[in-house]
Amino acid sequence: MRIVRTTTAVIGALGVLTLSACGAAETGKKDAVGGDKTVKLTVPSWVGAQANTAVAAHILKNELGYTVKTQQMGEVLAWDALSKGDIDAIMEDWGHPKEEKQYVTTKKTVVKGGDLGVTGHIGWFVPKYFADKHPDVTDYKNLNKYAKDFKTGESGDKGEILEGSPDYVTNDDALINNLKLNLKTNYSGSEAAQITAIKKYAKEQKPFLTYWWTPQWLNEQVDMVEVKLPEYKTGCDADPKKIACAYPNTPLQKYFNADFAKNGGKAAEFLKNFKWTTEQQNQVALMIAGEKMSPEAAAEKWVKENEATWKAWLPKK
Amino acid sequence: MTAVATAPTKETPALRALLKNRVQRKLLALSVAALVLVPLGIALWGSGSWPTGLTVDVSGPLDDANQWVIDNRDTHPLFLYFLLHLSNTATDAVDAVYGFLDSMGWLGVLAAGVLFAWRAAGLGRRGIKVAATAFGAFAVCGLLGMWDATLITIALMVVSVAVAALLGVLIGLAAGLFGRVDRALRPVLDTMQVLPAFAYLLPFVLVFGTGTPAALFCTVIYAAPPMARLTALGLRGADPAVLEASASLGASGWQRLRTARLPLARKQMLLGLNQTIMMALSMVVIAALVGAGGLGEAVYSALSTVDVGKALAAGVPIVLIAVWLDRTTAAAGDRIGESTPGGGLLHGRSAWALVLGGVVAAAAAGLALGRTWPQGWTYDISSPVNKAQEWITENLTFTEILSREFTLWILNPLRDALVWLPWWSLLLLVAAVAWLVGTWATALTATLSMGAIGVLGVWGKSLDTLSQVLAALVLTLALGVLAGIFCARAGRLERWLRPVLDAMQTMPQFVYLIPVVALFGVTRASAIIAAVVYALPAVVRITTQGLREVDPAALEASRSLGASTRQQLLQVQLPLARPALQLAVNQGVVLVLAVVVVGGLVGGGALGYDVVKGLSRGEMGLGMTAGVAIVCLGLVLDRITQPATRKTG
Secondary structure, eight states, rough: OOOHHHHHHHHHHHHHHHHHHHHOOSSOOOOTTGGGGGGEEEEEEHHHHHHHHHHHHHHHHTTTEEEEEEOOOHHHHHHHHHHHHHSSSEEEEOOOOHHHIIEEEEEOOOOOEEEEEEEEEEEEEEEHHHHHHHGGGBBBBGGHHHHHHGGTTTTTEEEEEEOTTTTTTHHHHHHHHHOOSSSSEEEEHHHHHHHHHHHHHHHHHHHOEEEEEEEGGGGGTEEEEEOSSSOOOOTSSSSSSTTTTTTOOEEEEEEEEEEHHHHHHHHHHHHOOOOOOOHHHHHHHHHHHTSOOOHHHHHHHHHHHHHHHTTTSSSOO | HHHHHTTTTTTHHHHHHHHHHHHHHHHHHHHHHHHHHHHHHHHHSSSOOOGGOOOOOOHHHHHHHHHHHHTTTTTTTHIIIIIIHHHHHHHHHHHHHHHHHHHHHHHHHHHHHHHHHHHHHOHHHHHHHHHHHHHHHHHHHTTOOEEEEEEEEHHHHHHHHHHHHHHHHHHHHHHHHHHHHHHHHHHHHHHHHHHHHHHHHHHHHHHHHHHHHHHHHHHHHHHHHHHHHHHHHHHTTTTHHHHHHHHTTTHHHHIIIIIIHHHHTHHHHHHHHHHHHHHHHTTHHHTTTTTOSSSHHHHHHHTTTTTTHHHHHHHHHHHHHHHHHHHHHHHHHHHTTOOOOOOTTHHHHEEEEHHHHHHHHHHHHHHHSSSSSSSSGOOHHHHHHHHHHHHHHOOHHHHHHHHHHHHIIIHHHEEEHHHHHHHHHHHHHHHHHHHHSOHHHHHHHHHHHHHHHTTTTHHHHHEEEEEEHHHHHHHHHHHHHHHHHHHHHHHHHHHHHHHHHHHHHOOHHHHHHHHHHHHHHHHHHHHHHHHHHHHHHOOOOOOOHHHHHHHHHHHHHHHTTTHHHHHHIIIIHHHHHHHHHHHHHHHHHHHHTHHHHHHTTOOOOOHHHHHHHHHHHHOHHHHHHEEEEEEHHHHHHHHHHHHHHHHOO
């Protein structure tokens, strides 16, 4: 019984301690390190977005004198952190309608930051060496003819279409069903696994069909051709089960935390002005992924060589 | 582990006869039951998959809860007065530890690591060896250019291990003192270890925020059970004579706990701490998924550029930290109860003072040299490793054929058979097997778990995962027991294998994700390879130890009767080591299930993929459902493979 009494006493004491030590907790954590001159950015997992973040961070640091903290996390988590103010800006977003509705429209904790200038596009791709030999493979109507070429151990009698990470938006199962294709999806589960598989196929010059997108640094190393799907029209992807059309072109967006957009001063203004082209982003991305440079070094090199471009992003004095 | 040594040896024949008899009786009853139930099943439900009418969709309520948290976390008192304090405290604690380490300078941290290792392992050769290991570990972390990341990871480890150990001891105390609490807690502890962290990472992020807090609390959940289990085991295993003696001297319950039971359990508790540290380290990469930084982040970001060398450069320090902590805590554990000769400058308090003085001196000297590891003293292993990896994957072409054949001839038939079996017959099968090897209670648990999978609406996917888990399990056990037998017979082989096994166990699976895919392709075979790599070391270790601890007298007797080496092994050693082998099977099940999620990242699909998808798409219902199904699979497999240990123990 002594034990019970002692335990109760300890728990009670701890409880009192917790309660007395503090009232309501701070919801937004203060940053002691750099005070107001700190900008927090998220680093998404794919290289193109790393390039944006690295270049932005480099200029914020060296031209505007900010401390930049970067944090790596998944896309949906980043949206949540943006809403809470744990991070200030997402530099590249491929479209998250659910989060947009929740945080931008309803809660108003996140605001749009404008176009990044890069247009993203998702589609089905085959390697160029295969398309050169069989030009008609680039139309979805002929895919069934080539299904046997795309066969793997995982796809059984059907042709395999290689899928990516669970992060990505995909309508492929519906597309296969609605377009009556003799294909089967194989979910690789991560971008790294998908890229490794593509590189392996390319080295052996084997035919393959994959869910893929541009801009992507790998496209500079493995030449791929898009397969034409039925044309995209607004609203044709409204019902996920009935989708039978291509993926849209997505002008990639920037998003800011609402407080940051209002009180972020020069940093917010600069990030709002940040806008470059697909080619420019690819230059940096390829330095990181192809030449294995660190994102910081790649950003530094690009900034040194493209002064005219980024000078225009700086806030007017 | 102690149960292994005390396995009954005399009663084996009687026990076996009894068992045989019982099994025969049960078989008879089962065949009668089958004759009645199978036609009934066919008549009632026919064949095929779990009927949709019998499912309950739990993702709706879970997603609602998710939404409630998002809407209320800035205003609700539960958050303002409790949960937010927790997360702020967590962040502050980790920041403080990191700041402290950073302020010591690299030389100070190095000196601290080495001197504490030396102090813990004692004087003499052992102490020097452990200290040298510590020195090597820290030096390599610096050389690989991972100094700062290593400090961040160590800071997170220090705080999470401290919290996990405290929680573990509290749970362990309750479980060790009260038998009923122990029985009630056991499934909770099992769930804490088998439920994939990916599944509850999302709710933790929503409640506690990204970065340190979510990572910290997830690590604590995963790492606390070993501490709790071993503390309880230690308390219950205390010598009754000692307790009796202290009671007769008039000690109260509290005094007895403090002066007799806890000190007697010290060895077990230290082993628990050791295991807790290892478990916590295996969460480093998962912590990086929510932005906790450190070595995990380096591994994770190397993945996006498909850079094995960079991932390895961050993975090696994780292994080295594990080896350093493992050797240090193990050496400290071995020394407990040893008598320390005399006093002198190098023992007791004065030795601690010496350690402290040394660290302070080194830190002071180091600060003159600069706080972080000198840039010039780093070596980039990225490009040689990548070249080596490319060479290997280009020249090993048979692996792809192997994985293809394995998928076609083993995995596909196994999965198809499981899917083809009518759902009710699978339930009957599970019930029958569980009853055959255990009691009606085990059969009930196993069947209910299997049924729960169907009710959750993930029947098909779970069977897919089950077929992969079974294949991985068979492979792991075959290889592991074989390697264990060799290790038990050749001590040198074991010493050689030890660092390899250490690396296999603590190297984050994310590091070998790319090589596995490069060798075996995006298939379920890759997922199985990843699982085997992770689960193998434990099976090898437990088998080796079990065989080693077989009563030497029994071996001697069989040798004198003229048994050959093979006969000795098959008829004496292996049967006597049965409890150890059963433990190996149990660990095989738990560990293979722990990497189902990683399998989802290399083409394993099914439940593992759903768990990852739940986290990355913010669909809590999906991830949680798949996670719970994995726990249920674990329960089923555990119940139908773990009979006798419970009966004899």
